[in-house]
Amino acid sequence: MGCRALLLLPFLSFGAATTIRSGVKTLGSLHLPTNPTSEPAVANNYSVLYFQQKVDHFGFSDTRTFKQRYLISDKHWQKNGGSILFYTGNEGDIVWFCNNTGFMWDVAEELKAMLVFAEHRYYGESLPFGKDSFKDSQHLNFLTSEQALADFAELIRHLKRTIPGAENQPVIAIGGSYGGMLAAWFRMKYPHIVVGALAASAPIWQFENLVPCGVFMKIVTEDYRKSGPHCAESIRRSWDAINRISSAGSGLQWLTKALHLCSPLTSGSIPNLKEWISETWVNLAMVDYPYEANFLQPLPAWPIKVVCQYLKNPNVSDTVLLQNIFQALNIYYNYSGQAKCLNISQTTTSSLDTVGWNYQSCTEMVMPFCTNGVDDMFEPYLWDLKKFSEECFNQWKVKPRPHWITTLYGGKNISSHSNIIFSNGDLDPWSGGGVTKDISDTLVAINIPEGAHHLDLRANTAFDPATVLSSRLLEVKHMKRWISDYYGSDRRQP
Ligand SMILES: *[C@@H]1O[C@H](CO)[C@@H](O)[C@H](O)[C@H]1NC(C)=O
Ligand SMILES: *[C@@H]1O[C@H](CO)[C@@H](O)[C@H](O)[C@H]1NC(C)=O
Ligand SMILES: *[C@@H]1O[C@H](CO)[C@@H](O)[C@H](O)[C@H]1NC(C)=O
Ligand SMILES: *[C@@H]1O[C@H](CO)[C@@H](O)[C@H](O)[C@H]1NC(C)=O
Ligand SMILES: *[C@@H]1O[C@H](CO)[C@@H](O)[C@H](O)[C@H]1NC(C)=O
Ligand SMILES: *[C@@H]1O[C@H](CO)[C@@H](O)[C@H](O)[C@H]1NC(C)=O
Numbered sequence: 001m002g003c004r005a006l007l008l009l010p011f012l013s014f015g016a017a018t019t020i021r022s023g024v025k026t027l028g029s030l031h032l033p034t035n036p037t038s039e040p041a042v043a044n045n046y047s048v049l050y051f052q053q054k055v056d057h058f059g060f061s062d063t064r065t066f067k068q069r070y071l072i073s074d075k076h077w078q079k080n081g082g083s084i085l086f087y088t089g090n091e092g093d094i095v096w097f098c099n100n101t102g103f104m105w106d107v108a109e110e111l112k113a114m115l116v117f118a119e120h121r122y123y124g125e126s127l128p129f130g131k132d133s134f135k136d137s138q139h140l141n142f143l144t145s146e147q148a149l150a151d152f153a154e155l156i157r158h159l160k161r162t163i164p165g166a167e168n169q170p171v172i173a174i175g176g177s178y179g180g181m182l183a184a185w186f187r188m189k190y191p192h193i194v195v196g197a198l199a200a201s202a203p204i205w206q207f208e209n210l211v212p213c214g215v216f217m218k219i220v221t222e223d224y225r226k227s228g229p230h231c232a233e234s235i236r237r238s239w240d241a242i243n244r245i246s247s248a249g250s251g252l253q254w255l256t257k258a259l260h261l262c263s264p265l266t267s268g269s270i271p272n273l274k275e276w277i278s279e280t281w282v283n284l285a286m287v288d289y290p291y292e293a294n295f296l297q298p299l300p301a302w303p304i305k306v307v308c309q310y311l312k313n314p315n316v317s318d319t320v321l322l323q324n325i326f327q328a329l330n331i332y333y334n335y336s337g338q339a340k341c342l343n344i345s346q347t348t349t350s351s352l353d354t355v356g357w358n359y360q361s362c363t364e365m366v367m368p369f370c371t372n373g374v375d376d377m378f379e380p381y382l383w384d385l386k387k388f389s390e391e392c393f394n395q396w397k398v399k400p401r402p403h404w405i406t407t408l409y410g411g412k413n414i415s416s417h418s419n420i421i422f423s424n425g426d427l428d429p430w431s432g433g434g435v436t437k438d439i440s441d442t443l444v445a446i447n448i449p450e451g452a453h454h455l456d457l458r459a460n461t462a463f464d465p466a467t468v469l470s471s472r473l474l475e476v477k478h479m480k481r482w483i484s485d486y487y488g489s490d491r492r493q494p
Helices: 094-099 102-107 145-162 178-189 215-227 231-247 251-258 267-286 303-308 318-334 354-361 385-396 404-409 429-433 466-488
Strands: 047-054 065-073 083-088 113-118 171-176 196-200 420-425 443-448
Touching: 047 145, 065 094, 065 145, 083 094, 083 102, 083 145, 083 178, 094 113, 102 113, 102 466, 113 145, 145 178, 145 404, 171 178, 171 466, 178 196, 178 404, 178 420, 196 466, 215 231, 215 267, 215 303, 215 429, 231 251, 231 267, 231 303, 231 318, 251 318, 267 303, 267 318, 267 429, 303 318, 420 429, 420 466, 443 466
Parallel strands: 083 113, 083 171, 171 196, 196 420, 420 443
Antiparallel strands: 047 065, 065 113
């Protein structure tokens, strides 16, 4: 695997440096029998506003500014005893995150909360230099988590100054994936601004050697192992089948046709093909939700189980195995029935920005990933920082600083902080780099056995497993305590 990941979400991109993919969006009628749709209700009543931010919060010579987009909803907000829930935006369009964070809309009334969704700089419409934002390393220089956190802090100060009644209210940071890491780090760095943070599926330890580099793909593999007999084994065998077929006479043409690919394969594109297939399995692991949903792609409920129905028998010929692999991929790429062909340059929604994340993973967000083909179903891949660093330099003219995040945010040594909930789904490969055990009374872990990538942040549905419902209740309980602690202390009495 040339290695690109998805942190999703986003998270997105494993590593850097290979081809940059933008997303597909296929919507349309369903062609498979399924449950009635349970796509969560969409949160759509909010105002879209812009706030003038400094391009550089950490120096005095640069006075340029840009407009940061944010969304605000005050339907359930109460000036008396209310709160402010602040979504720390991650690597994509903030409207998309807003659409996919039904949890905040579900709890707004109970917490008498104003909802704010702040877009991360360099994503969506919040581009510091417009279309030149990604032009070169000079323009990208201000794309860091520190600058993003400073944007959030300035925005909250602004809201408190300008919205009557907001000034003396507690703010809670909420985020998922990279946004969850930002929520946790925001509470660590700005404890005077937010009373607590809900960090959902936040792999704050997927750095340096804090966790084994193979843990991510091991969890992906486990999901396939558990979702159908011989499923992971079939996938493991598919790599050699691809090698054998693609090196035979008319194998490339056969494979192009069998996988319904848009463009003919060449022997040089076989590594890309394998990467694209690997990334598809990874994405499915992130969005293995219990109901039909459209996050990265429109998908059925428990999509890995559906995929695995095609991968029950590893003891078949190479051609049959790869035809089965096509059927499985087709669930991810063609559940809507609209795909004309499969494009190995695309794996996910265009609401996630893989270019920005690719740069971030080449600078601060250096996440080591590896596979060994034994504990996981992928071809062996060694983490090679030197090579990674060179690829980053070729692409961006900058080199990663792998130690910076742990220097900045403490790595595992974070016990002096307080009021952070780390929630993780056991099905989510990112849980491997997450905090899954309590660190103290107020740095707590919530594990959701049947949860994929920040399932808890999605809206309540009738199809939610009991474990995610109880996790959401527990999260609200913690948030209520932070709010009452805030109002209970004399100095902050409104
Ligand atoms: C949307 O929000 C505005 C302002 O908060 C409110 O006046 C309006 O009634 C809301 N509309 C709906 C459909 O809820
Ligand atoms: C968000 O949801 C609305 C309402 O369903 C939809 O029109 C819009 O396209 C969505 N936006 C994104 C970026 O997902
Ligand atoms: C596949 O074949 C091997 C060797 O013949 C055998 O041990 C194994 O049980 C078979 N697996 C399945 C799922 O049929
Ligand atoms: C997608 O599904 C539709 C409907 O079943 C089918 O006609 C079409 O050929 C499929 N596309 C691909 C790429 O297989
Ligand atoms: C495949 O995806 C790439 C990247 O998004 C795009 O440039 C290309 O046009 C797509 N090819 C086809 C045939 O859709
Ligand atoms: C964290 O604490 C451990 C044990 O006290 C120590 O070995 C390690 O160097 C510390 N790491 C950082 C980044 O301070």
